[in-house]
Amino acid sequence: MRTLVLNAGYEPLAVVSFRRALVLVMNNKATIIKADDDNPVSSTTGDYERPSVIILSRYVRVPYVRRVPLTRRGVLRRDAHHCAYCGRSANTIDHVVPKSRGGEESWENLVACCFRCNNVKGDRTLAQLGWNLRFTPRMPSGPAWLALGLDRHQPAWDDFLAPAA
Ligand SMILES: [Zn+2]
Missing domain, CATH: 1.10.30.50 (DNA Binding (I), subunit A)
Known part of the structure; x- marks a missing residue:
């Protein structure tokens, strides 16, 4: 079970394990904006919402351009x-x-x-x-492409991934 992490500006940023996502939420570094209600997380201290999508409380600058995996x-x-x-x-x-x-x-x-x-x-x-390309092929860019590259896509994330340009 994986969690989509959105930057404070709502751009998809990363995909992490739900445990890591819960730690971010418990430390007030992120808020759950979509939970998997059918599968709460049970622990000795009680049940928690299982985060499907979280948003970071503070904007994180992404210091490098990620490669979109080639498929x-x-x-x-x-x-x-x-x-x-x-x-x-x-x-x-x-x-x-x-x-x-x-x-x-x-x-x-x-x-x-x-x-x-x-x-x-x-x-x-x-x-x-004597042929020509109709366009110059490049690595695609944009949030949806980056998020696709991060992990397998999950349907619950659809609302948060803008369609690729
Ligand atoms: Zn052709």
């Missing part, structure tokens, strides 16, 4: 299931610089690609084909 689904979602080469509906992933030529697994080198373009492209580079 096949994430690449398709970032590219809205449109082929990066022809714009048609895409269900496959392509390495812009082919793996065989040292292309890496990264947000910058993976794009959504339709079956047809994927077949035509094979192991060739864009320069060889």
Whole structure:
């Protein structure tokens, strides 16, 4: 059981164990804004609400940019299931610089690609084909992407995760 931690400004910040979340709440560092009412936490000193979402009392500055973990689904979602080469509906992933030529697994080198373009492209580079990307692939950003990267998504958190841009 995991708890979504929101920064004082309501941005998703982290996912922690519910025990760690309870400690934050008991130390007045956070407040429960959504509890899992069906599963209270029982302890020798009594029952507690099991936190599903908590909000920090003080704003925490995030000192670094987190990497959003790379997934096949994430690449398709970032590219809205449109082929990066022809714009048609895409269900496959392509390495812009082919793996065989040292292309890496990264947000910058993976794009959504339709079956047809994927077949035509094979192991060739864009320069060889005279093709262009319709956009520059980048790591997606925004609170929903960060939160997705933090842990498995839980339905109870939906209200607190803004839709990804
Ligand atoms: Zn295509």
